[in-house]
Amino acid sequence: MSVIDVSKSFGAAGAGTLVLDDIDLDIRRGEFFSLLGPSGCGKTTLLRILAGFEQPTSGQVLIGGRDMVGVPPHLRPVNTVFQSYALFPHLNVYDNVAFGLKMKGVPAAQQRERVARALETVRIQEFARRRPDQLSGGQRQRVALARAIVGEPQVLLLDEPLSALDLKLRKELQVELSNLQETLGITFVFVTHDQEEALVMSDRIAVMNRGRVEQLGRAEELYERPRTAFVATFLGSSNLIPGTVQELTPGGGAVIRTVHGPLTTAHASGLRPGQEVVLSIRPEKLRMERDDETEGNEVRARVDDIVYTGAENQYLLQASGQSLVAFQLNADIGADEDFDYDEEVALYLPPESLVVLDG
Amino acid sequence: MLTLRRFFATLGPGTLWLLVFLVLPLLIVLGYSLLTRTDVGQVGLPVTLENWQRVFGYDALFEEFVPDNLLVLWRSVWVAGLSTLLCVALGYPLAFYIASQPQRRKNLLLLLLIIPFWTNFLIRVYAWIIILRPLGLYPSTLAVLLGMTYAYLPFFVLPVYSSVEKVDWRLVEAAEDLGATPGRAFWAAVFPQTLPGLVAGVILTFVPALGTFVVSDILGGAKTALVGNLIQNQFGQSGDWAYGSALSFLLLGVVLLGLWLYARAAGQRGLEELV
Numbered sequence: 001m002s003v004i005d006v007s008k009s010f011g012a013a014g015a016g017t018l019v020l021d022d023i024d025l026d027i028r029r030g031e032f033f034s035l036l037g038p039s040g041c042g043k044t045t046l047l048r049i050l051a052g053f054e055q056p057t058s059g060q061v062l063i064g065g066r067d068m069v070g071v072p073p074h075l076r077p078v079n080t081v082f083q084s085y086a087l088f089p090h091l092n093v094y095d096n097v098a099f100g101l102k103m104k105g106v107p108a109a110q111q112r113e114r115v116a117r118a119l120e121t122v123r124i125q126e127f128a129r130r131r132p133d134q135l136s137g138g139q140r141q142r143v144a145l146a147r148a149i150v151g152e153p154q155v156l157l158l159d160e161p162l163s164a165l166d167l168k169l170r171k172e173l174q175v176e177l178s179n180l181q182e183t184l185g186i187t188f189v190f191v192t193h194d195q196e197e198a199l200v201m202s203d204r205i206a207v208m209n210r211g212r213v214e215q216l217g218r219a220e221e222l223y224e225r226p227r228t229a230f231v232a233t234f235l236g237s238s239n240l241i242p243g244t245v246q247e248l249t250p251g252g253g254a255v256i257r258t259v260h261g262p263l264t265t266a267h268a269s270g271l272r273p274g275q276e277v278v279l280s281i282r283p284e285k286l287r288m289e290r291d292d293e294t295e296g297n298e299v300r301a302r303v304d305d306i307v308y309t310g311a312e313n314q315y316l317l318q319a320s321g322q323s324l325v326a327f328q329l330n331a332d333i334g335a336d337e338d339f340d341y342d343e344e345v346a347l348y349l350p351p352e353s354l355v356v357l358d359g
Numbered sequence: 360m361l362t363l364r365r366f367f368a369t370l371g372p373g374t375l376w377l378l379v380f381l382v383l384p385l386l387i388v389l390g391y392s393l394l395t396r397t398d399v400g401q402v403g404l405p406v407t408l409e410n411w412q413r414v415f416g417y418d419a420l421f422e423e424f425v426p427d428n429l430l431v432l433w434r435s436v437w438v439a440g441l442s443t444l445l446c447v448a449l450g451y452p453l454a455f456y457i458a459s460q461p462q463r464r465k466n467l468l469l470l471l472l473i474i475p476f477w478t479n480f481l482i483r484v485y486a487w488i489i490i491l492r493p494l495g496l497y498p499s500t501l502a503v504l505l506g507m508t509y510a511y512l513p514f515f516v517l518p519v520y521s522s523v524e525k526v527d528w529r530l531v532e533a534a535e536d537l538g539a540t541p542g543r544a545f546w547a548a549v550f551p552q553t554l555p556g557l558v559a560g561v562i563l564t565f566v567p568a569l570g571t572f573v574v575s576d577i578l579g580g581a582k583t584a585l586v587g588n589l590i591q592n593q594f595g596q597s598g599d600w601a602y603g604s605a606l607s608f609l610l611l612g613v614v615l616l617g618l619w620l621y622a623r624a625a626g627q628r629g630l631e632e633l634v
Binding site: 051053072074078079080082084086087088089090099100103104147148151 | 527
C-alpha cells in the first residue's frame with residue numbers, strides 16, 4: 001500500500017481544519033504496520049481514507065499498485081475491524097461472518113467452509129448460533145475479526161480494536177493478533193494510541209502527531225533513536241536536556257554544554273559547534289551511583305521522589321534545577337529502595353544512550 | 360413476608376382496573392350479543408345465537424346465506440390495508456427525512472406533524488370534502504382512503520421515527536466494507552434496525568383503520584360502508600344492540616387474529632419490543 005502526499009481537510013475550502021498534512025507512507029506486503037499517536041493526530045482519518053470511507057483532499061492511495069481514487073469501500077480489497085466492532089445486531093455470529101461472502105455471491109458450500117475456518121481461527125466456533133448481545137466484549141472482537149478475515153482481503157485495517165477491553169484480555173489478544181497476522185500473512189494496518197501495544201505487535205510503526213508522520217521505523221529504531229521530542233516522550237518516557245554543541249570529538253561524538261556541565265554523546269552526525277540541540281536519554285539508561293567515579297558524563301542529583309511499580313523503582317531527581325527520571329530494576333525480591341529520599345546521588349549518562357533530537 | 364393478602368394487595372389495583380374497564384365491558388357486550396332484541400335499544404331474553412348467525416350471513420333458519428357482513432368486513436380489511444400501505448410509502452421516507460435534519464428543524468417538523476391533533480378530528484375530515492369535491496372525488500372509496508391515510512399518518516410516522524433515531528449508522532459502513540453496495544447496505548444494515556418501529560407503526564395504523572367509521576361516514580357514500588359503519592348503525596338508527604354487539608366481536612376477532620399472527624412471527628421478543 002502506498003500513501004502518496006495525502007492531505008485531508010474537513011470543512012469549507014480555505015477555512016477548514018487540516019487533519020492530515022502531506023502523508024507519505026509505504027506499507028509492505030505481509031507486514032504488521034501500526035499508526036501510533038495521540039487522539040486527534042489523524043490516524044483514524046488516515047485509516048478511513050485507506051478503507052475508502054473518506055476521500056483525500058489531495059494525494060493518492062495505491063493498493064497493490066492500483067490507484068484507489070474514487071473507489072468505494074465495497075470495491076476495495078480491504079476489510080476493516082471497527083473500534084466498536086459494528087456487528088449486525090439482528091444476525092447471529094455465523095450470519096455476521098458470512099455476510100461479506102453472501103454479498104459477493106460466494107456459493108453456499110464454499111461459504112460454509114470458509115466461515116467454519118474463520119470461526120476456528122479466532123476460536124469462537126461454539127458461539128456460532130449466538131447473537132452479538134449475548135457475547136462478551138472479547139468474543140465480539142473475535143467475531144469482528146473473523147468477519148473481516150473470511151473474505152481473504154489483501155489488507156486488514158484495524159481501528160483501535162482492543163481499546164474497549166480490559167488489560168489482561170488486551171495483552172492476550174495482542175499476542176494472538178500478532179500470531180494470527182503471521183499465520184495468515186495478510187498485511188495489517190493497526191491504529192492505536194497505546195505505544196506499548198504498538199511496540200509489542202508491529203513490524204514497523206509510524207508515529208503520528210497533528211496530522212504528520214513524525215517518525216517511521218521499527219520498534220527498536222524508534223525507541224533507541226527517537227528523532228523528535230514528541231517521539232521521545234510519546235514512546236516510553238525520556239529525559240530531555242537542552243544544550244549547545246561545544247566541540248566535535250574524533251569517532252563521531254560531540255561534547256554538549258548543558259546546565260549539568262559538559263556531556264558527551266556518541267551520536268553527533270551532522271552537528272556543528274555552536275548549534276542548539278536537545279539531548280534525550282531514557283530513564284532506564286541512567287546509572288545511579290553513590291560514589292564519585294569520574295567517568296565523565298556525570299550529573300549530581302538529589303532524590304526527590306520514589307515511585308514503586310513492582311518490577312522497578314522510578315526515581316524523580318532534581319539536578320541543577322531540572323527534573324530527571326531514572327528507572328531501576330528491583331533485582332532483589334523484597335529489597336528496600338537502594339536509594340532514599342533526599343539522598344545525593346551521582347548519575348552516569350552513557351554517551352551511547354544520549355540521543356540528539358531534531359528540532 | 361409474602362402473605363396471600365399482601366400478594367393481592369400488590370396485584371390488586373392493576374388487576375382491578377383490568378377487570379372493571381376491560382373484562383367486564385367485554386363480558387357485557389358478549390352478553391348482549393347472545394340476547395334478543397326487544398325494542399329499540401333494548402335487549403332481553405331469550406338467549407339466542409341468532410345474532411351470531413346473522414353475522415356470518417345466515418338467517419334464523421339457516422336457509423339463506425347472505426354474507427353481506429363478511430363482504431363489508433372484507434372491504435374494511437382492504438381499505439384499511441391500502442391506507443396502511445400508503446402510510447408506509449409516505450411515512451417511512453418521511454421518518455428518515457425528519458431524523459436527518461439538524462435538531463431545530465427536526466423539532467419543527469415533529470411539531471408540524473403533531474399540530475393537527477390539536478384541532479378537531481371531525482373538522483379535519485370535513486376539510487377533505489372541500490378539497491375533494493371540486494376534483495369530483497367526493498364521495499368515493501378513494502376519498503375514504505385518502506382521509507384515512509391522512510388521519511393515521513402521524514400514528515405511523517412517530518414510532519418509525521423513534522426507531523430511525525436509534526439506528527446505528529456505522530453498520531452501513533461495516534456492510535459496505537464487506538462488499539455491499541450502498542443500496543444493499545441500507546437493506547442489510549439499516550432496515551432491520553427500523554423493523555420494531557415499522558411494525559408498531561403498521562399496527563397502530565391498521566387496527567384503528569379497520570374499525571373506523573367516522574371517515575367512511577363523512578367521506579364515503581352508502582356504497583362504502585365499512586364494518587365500523589355497520590356497527591355504528593346497529594347502535595344508532597337500527598337500534599339492534601344485540602346484533603351490533605355480535606358484529607363488534609367479529610371485528611375484535613379479526614384484530615386479535617392479526618396480533619396473534621404477528622406474535623407467532625416475531626416471538627416473545629418481538630412482542631416485548633412492540634409494547
